[in-house]
Every structure is written in structure tokens, then in C-alpha cells.
Amino acid sequence: AQKITQTQPGMFVQEKEAVTLDCTYDTSDQSYGLFWYKQPSSGEMIFLIYQGSYDEQNATEGRYSLNFQKARKSANLVISASQLGDSAMYFCAMRGSLGGYQKVTFGIGTKLQVIP
Amino acid sequence: ETGVTQSPTHLIKTRGQQVTLRCSSQSGHNTVSWYQQALGQGPQFIFQYYREEENGRGNFPPRFSGLQFPNYSSELNVNALELDDSALYLCASSLRSGQANEKLFFGSGTQLSVL
Numbered sequence: 001a002q003k004i005t006q007t008q009p010g011m012f013v014q015e016k017e018a019v020t021l022d023c024t025y026d027t028s029d030q031s032y033g034l035f036w037y038k039q040p041s042s043g044e045m046i047f048l049i050y051q052g053s054y055d056e057q058n059a060t061e062g063r064y065s066l067n068f069q070k071a072r073k074s075a076n077l078v079i080s081a082s083q084l085g086d087s088a089m090y091f092c093a094m095r096g097s098l099g100g101y102q103k104v105t106f107g108i109g110t111k112l113q114v115i116p
Numbered sequence: 117e118t119g120v121t122q123s124p125t126h127l128i129k130t131r132g133q134q135v136t137l138r139c140s141s142q143s144g145h146n147t148v149s150w151y152q153q154a155l156g157q158g159p160q161f162i163f164q165y166y167r168e169e170e171n172g173r174g175n176f177p178p179r180f181s182g183l184q185f186p187n188y189s190s191e192l193n194v195n196a197l198e199l200d201d202s203a204l205y206l207c208a209s210s211l212r213s214g215q216a217n218e219k220l221f222f223g224s225g226t227q228l229s230v231l
Binding site: 032035042043045046093095096103105106 | 158159172204206208214
């Protein structure tokens with residue numbers, strides 16, 4: 001079974017500061033992928049960043065980076081230079097090899113609010 | 117490039133009724149997945165369609181069913197609606213890779229309220 005845990009229901013960050021959103025996962029899969037999605041109030045889930053379980057380097061996409069610590073089973077999202085438009089829900093998710101990679105399991109999310 | 121579109125955006129039904137939600141996948145994508153997102157929760161996997169066949173299903177009863185059409189668009193049907201079916205239903209399309217790096221591209225969802 002796959003499980004994603006996000007323990008921060010809400011976070012505040014000052015504009016232009018960096019923020020880390022926590023994510024831990026549990027799986028018996030050897031091959032899996034980790035994702036972060038952003039969900040603004042409009043409802044659409046927007047892909048931010050991907051990290052494969054065999055990737056040795058942390059993924060980066062612009063202002064987003066993923067702090068991947070495989071032994072600790074954590075995949076924290078770091079947003080640098082926060083902007084007001086970053087205010088949204090953020091979901092950590094995983095796709096695993098068991099079941100043929102068909103299912104993506106999501107966490108409960110973290111609500112990020114950027115303060116001017 | 118056309119993104120994922122869902123219709124309707126909002127829907128109100130009464131308990132026991134049936135509902136059909138529709139989704140057009142992003143151009144170039146051949147796989148559609150449906151997720152249910154209850155208030156304050158993360159999305160939960162309902163099922164996935166590839167080549168017009170269901171090829172993965174989450175922990176949802178048979179009254180949740182779907183279709184995928186030759187143009188890769190999809191429908192989600194829910195029979196005998198229950199109050200707990202009230203949620204945001206998200207459709208996601210992808211280009212099936214059969215690997216962990218397959219990215220989902222989501223629509224804005226259909227907000228279903230069951231009274």
C-alpha cells in the first residue's frame with residue numbers, strides 16, 4: 001500500500017522568502033515517482049515537479065526544488081522567493097510500480113498563504 | 117495545445133439520482149483518470165481508462181462507472197447517488213508510459229452536490 005503524509009495543514013510565508021512544505025511517504029515499491037501539485041481556488045491541479053525513486057539528484061523546476069531523502073522517505077517541496085500567486089493548496093503525491101503505475105496517491109495537502 | 121476540459125462545472129442532484137460527468141483530454145493524451153476530492157481532502161483515485169478500457173480502479177463501488185471514447189474523451193457515471201458523493205470530481209489526462217514518471221494534467225473539476 002502507498003501512503004502520503006503531509007503534517008502541515010497551513011503555512012504562512014512572507015513574500016520573497018523561501019518556504020518548505022513537508023511530505024513523507026510509505027511504500028513497499030522499489031520503483032516509484034513523487035510529485036507535487038498546486039491547487040489554486042479555481043480547483044485545477046497544476047503539476048509542479050517530479051522526482052524518481054532512482055534519481056540521485058534533487059529535482060528542480062524554476063523556483064521549485066524537491067528535497068528528496070530516500071532513507072527517511074521524505075520529499076519536501078522548497079519554494080524560493082515566494083510570490084503572492086503562490087497562495088494555494090499544495091499536494092504531495094506518489095505513483096508506484098505495484099498495480100502497474102496506474103494509481104496516484106495524494107496527501108491531504110498544505111494550504112500556503114503568502115503575506116505581502 | 118488544448119488542455120483538459122470538464123463539464124459541467126457545477127451540478128446539484130438529489131439522493132438516488134444518477135449523474136454523468138464529462139471530460140475532454142488534452143490533445144496527444146491517450147489515458148484518462150478520474151479522482152474524487154472531498155472537502156478538505158486530497159484527491160482519491162476512482163479509475164483509469166486506456167484504449168477505451170478500464171485498466172485500474174480504486175476503492176469505489178460498482179455504481180461508479182466510466183467510459184472512454186475513440187477520441188480519448190471520457191465520462192464518469194454515478195448511479196444511486198448518496199450524500200457522501202458530494203465532492204469535486206477531477207479528470208486527468210496523460211500520455212501512458214507505464215512508468216512512474218507519467219504526469220497527470222487535470223481539468224478544473226466538476227463540483228457535485230447531492231442533497
